[in-house]
Amino acid sequence: xxxxxxxxxxxxxxxxxxxxxxxxxxxxxxxxxxxxxxxxxxxxxxxxxxxxxxxxxxxxxxxxxxxxxxxxxxxxxxxxxxxxxxxxxxxxxxxxxxxxxxxxxxxxxxxxxxxxxxxxxxxxxxxxxxxxxxxxxxxxxxxxxxxxxxxxxxxxxxxxxxxxxxxxxxxxxxxxxxxxxxxxxxxxxxxxxxxxxxxxxxxxxxxxxxxxxxxxxxxxxxxxxxxxxxxxxxxxxxxxxxxxxxxxxxxxxxxxxxxxxxxxxxxxxxxxxxxxxxxxxxxxxxxxxxxxxxxxxxxxxxxxxxxxxxxxxxxxxxxxxxxxxxxxxxxxxxxxxxxxxxxxxxxxxxxxxxxxxxxxxxxxxxxxxxxxxxx
Amino acid sequence: xxxxxxxxxxxxxxxxxxxxxxxxxxxxxxxxxxxxxxxxxxxxxxxxxxxxxxxxxxxxxxxxxxxxxxxxxxxxxxxxxxxxxxxxxxxxxxxxxxxxxxxxxxxxxxxxxxxxxxxxxxxxxxxxxxxxxxxxxxxxxxxxxxxxxxxxxxxxxxxxxxxxxxxxxxxxxxxxxxxxxxxxxxxxxxxxxxxxxxxxxxxxxxxxxxxxxxxxxxxxxxxxxxxxxxxxxxxxxxxxxxxxxxxxxxxxxxxxxxxxxxxxxxxxxxxxxxxxxxxxxxxxxxxxxxxxxxxxxxxxxxxxxxxxxxxxxxxxxxxxxxxxxxxxxxxxxxxxxxxxxxxxxxxxxxxxxxxxxxxxxxxxxxxxxxxxxxx
Numbered sequence: 001x002x003x004x005x006x007x008x009x010x011x012x013x014x015x016x017x018x019x020x021x022x023x024x025x026x027x028x029x030x031x032x033x034x035x036x037x038x039x040x041x042x043x044x045x046x047x048x049x050x051x052x053x054x055x056x057x058x059x060x061x062x063x064x065x066x067x068x069x070x071x072x073x074x075x076x077x078x079x080x081x082x083x084x085x086x087x088x089x090x091x092x093x094x095x096x097x098x099x100x101x102x103x104x105x106x107x108x109x110x111x112x113x114x115x116x117x118x119x120x121x122x123x124x125x126x127x128x129x130x131x132x133x134x135x136x137x138x139x140x141x142x143x144x145x146x147x148x149x150x151x152x153x154x155x156x157x158x159x160x161x162x163x164x165x166x167x168x169x170x171x172x173x174x175x176x177x178x179x180x181x182x183x184x185x186x187x188x189x190x191x192x193x194x195x196x197x198x199x200x201x202x203x204x205x206x207x208x209x210x211x212x213x214x215x216x217x218x219x220x221x222x223x224x225x226x227x228x229x230x231x232x233x234x235x236x237x238x239x240x241x242x243x244x245x246x247x248x249x250x251x252x253x254x255x256x257x258x259x260x261x262x263x264x265x266x267x268x269x270x271x272x273x274x275x276x277x278x279x280x281x282x283x284x285x286x287x288x289x290x291x292x293x294x295x296x297x298x299x300x301x302x303x304x305x306x307x308x309x310x311x312x313x314x315x316x317x318x319x320x321x322x323x324x325x326x327x328x329x330x331x332x333x334x335x336x337x338x339x340x341x342x343x344x345x346x347x348x349x350x351x352x353x354x355x356x357x358x359x360x361x362x363x364x365x366x367x368x369x370x371x372x373x374x375x
Numbered sequence: 376x377x378x379x380x381x382x383x384x385x386x387x388x389x390x391x392x393x394x395x396x397x398x399x400x401x402x403x404x405x406x407x408x409x410x411x412x413x414x415x416x417x418x419x420x421x422x423x424x425x426x427x428x429x430x431x432x433x434x435x436x437x438x439x440x441x442x443x444x445x446x447x448x449x450x451x452x453x454x455x456x457x458x459x460x461x462x463x464x465x466x467x468x469x470x471x472x473x474x475x476x477x478x479x480x481x482x483x484x485x486x487x488x489x490x491x492x493x494x495x496x497x498x499x500x501x502x503x504x505x506x507x508x509x510x511x512x513x514x515x516x517x518x519x520x521x522x523x524x525x526x527x528x529x530x531x532x533x534x535x536x537x538x539x540x541x542x543x544x545x546x547x548x549x550x551x552x553x554x555x556x557x558x559x560x561x562x563x564x565x566x567x568x569x570x571x572x573x574x575x576x577x578x579x580x581x582x583x584x585x586x587x588x589x590x591x592x593x594x595x596x597x598x599x600x601x602x603x604x605x606x607x608x609x610x611x612x613x614x615x616x617x618x619x620x621x622x623x624x625x626x627x628x629x630x631x632x633x634x635x636x637x638x639x640x641x642x643x644x645x646x647x648x649x650x651x652x653x654x655x656x657x658x659x660x661x662x663x664x665x666x667x668x669x670x671x672x673x674x675x676x677x678x679x680x681x682x683x684x685x686x687x688x689x690x691x692x693x694x695x696x697x698x699x700x701x702x703x704x705x706x707x708x709x710x711x712x713x714x715x716x717x718x719x720x721x722x723x724x725x726x727x728x729x730x731x732x733x734x735x736x737x738x739x740x741x742x743x744x745x746x747x748x749x750x
Contacts, residue, residue: 291682302673303674304669305690306674307669310691314688315680315685317685
């Protein structure tokens with residue numbers, strides 16, 4: 001279980017953590033937490049468990065800021081548990097492994113996403129959709145399977161996670177830009193795979209934010225002909241740089257009219273209320289429309305569109321562990337990471353990042369530098 | 376091209392038409408027509424074309440009354456063409472065939488549904504979805520492919536139809552109860568086949584009318600566990616008689632709660648406005664919800680249901696010619712026909728039937744006796 005000589009880290013910062021540790025008592029951990037929906041972030045001291053036989057102990061290097069962190073910090077989904085250490089776009093390096101762990105070695109680059117445990121025997125788990133397990137333990141603002149022990153997320157310097165819920169991050173990917181792959185990445189990769197996006201698929205991506213820009217990258221890498229559909233003409237250049245072949249302004253009725261019936265697959269990444277029926281009109285006969293955002297009000301879908309277009313209207317929620325690993329391997333092969341802005345792990349910088357995220361003023365994801373924090 | 380001795384008709388009424396004819400001039404035809412959205416039905420004299428090489432000339436025996444006949448007679452879809460001879464649930468017997476016709480012989484029992492021609496070379500036609508061809512010629516209130524010649528439907532004693540759009544009706548099925556198979560039958564059979572309903576599929580049928588009762592029969596014959604979901608407790612006995620194993624009253628919140636997440640496939644046959652979101656809640660993870668009715672207002676579908684259930688929300692419109700023939704063969708094998716009330720081909724009886732159809736006061740389809748009309 002010592003560090004492997006072949007596991008040479010590819011940056012200075014990663015070398016410091018490649019020698020392994022041997023914790024036998026709970027591990028003192030520092031995080032950034034809020035105590036209530038209206039509290040500011042503060043440094044929070046807590047403990048991570050000693051790795052059990054099937055656990056991996058990880059030194060967190062980076063954690064992305066997902067829009068859902070903000071919803072949960074503010075208790076907008078009415079399920080928040082405090083104190084809350086948010087964060088479910090986690091990358092880091094393995095420092096210790098339990099005696100039964102086979103997939104990971106000390107020094108491995110790893111990622112942890114939105115969940116840290118599930119029952120592993122229900123129908124959803126057996127189908128590799130652990131994210132739909134009724135007993136799921138989310139990475140934070142949740143509890144372990146005992147329904148008592150709180151879970152704390154990735155705005156912290158260590159985490160202990162069951163091996164099944166840890167993914168390998170290919171060593172050619174920088175850990176900072178890879179962090180958002182664990183949520184924004186899998187959320188957009190999964191529906192493309194589930195609906196067989198491939199060479200020459202006429203694919204539309206609605207919204208060019210954290211999710212949308214990843215959908216464009218994946219679609220392009222899979223060989224699709226990608227069109228970005230945005231409310232704002234200002235995103236055209238960025239769409240092109242990301243590899244999109246076409247751009248539609250969704251507020252321009254004429255452009256929409258010209259694009260009717262022209263997409264085999266549309267991924268809708270927009271969480272703000274918008275006219276879904278107008279977007280479904282863009283689908284070709286038997287096309288697929290997949291929502292990954294969650295607008296507050298229901299989508300209004302005319303029945304005649306369902307009858308005459310025979311579309312598949314569906315949605316998708318992150319992805320299972322097997323698919324998340326497949327996504328990371330795909331990213332390694334195609335050298336895909338997120339476009340990020342890195343910030344320091346301070347309450348002040350997180351506040352600024354949250355404000356800018358709410359204004360969609362980020363290209364395209366904030367990532368917190370945890371490795372250099374709490375010193 | 377003479378009648379075949381083996382084509383002995385199985386009822387007295389069918390014997391009279393088994394000897395064939397040899398029309399060489401347009402055929403005087405009688406129908407029941409309306410002249411405008413507010414006109415009463417009247418007897419209407421017109422001509423059918425002499426069969427071209429790929430045409431089949433049919434003596435119509437029966438024609439079902441579809442709810443959409445009423446919409447079109449009253450111009451509720453704003454596309455009606457007058458004078459209008461409605462009717463697209465047609466059964467009859469072949470009296471003459473064109474020189475290139477290979478599939479049909481004089482005396483064959485045949486059916487004609489909602490369409491009488493299409494381009495046969497577009498993507499939809501090539502995929503056997505002729506009903507989605509942009510150049511489709513509907514059976515009535517439409518024009519032939521020349522975009523000029525009006526089409527007249529099955530409330531008439533003869534029809535000349537291109538071979539491709541004629542189906543064989545198995546001889547073990549009575550032609551009266553088989554007539555609605557050409558619309559109500561294929562409308563419900565197609566989505567079950569497209570979505571692989573089969574042994575032990577947990578299938579829900581919303582609405583027990585002309586469409587719903589056929590969906591139940593098909594589902595039962597395919598081995599599904601069928602539940603009828605109806606606003607009215609009064610339909611329970613009929614559902615059971617048709618083979619349904621369970622019954623849910625859709626206005627009973629407690630019953631709906633108990634049935635959440637329990638269906639693999641739901642076919643929604645209701646054209647009146649109803650709460651689609653409440654019905655989608657009944658779907659199991661990754662279940663299929665297929666609408667075949669067309670309520671006037673859009674269905675409201677919450678995005679979180681799409682994300683957490685990963686359902687397929689879709690629709691279906693009749694079926695292509697290949698599938699319509701498959702459906703009729705399936706009906707022959709399983710001895711499936713519609714439950715009907717037969718009426719005479721008079722304006723008075725059609726008026727009564729329309730009024731009762733609008734009140735859902737029919738079990739389950741009116742069929743007009745054309746064979747004994749116009750004498």
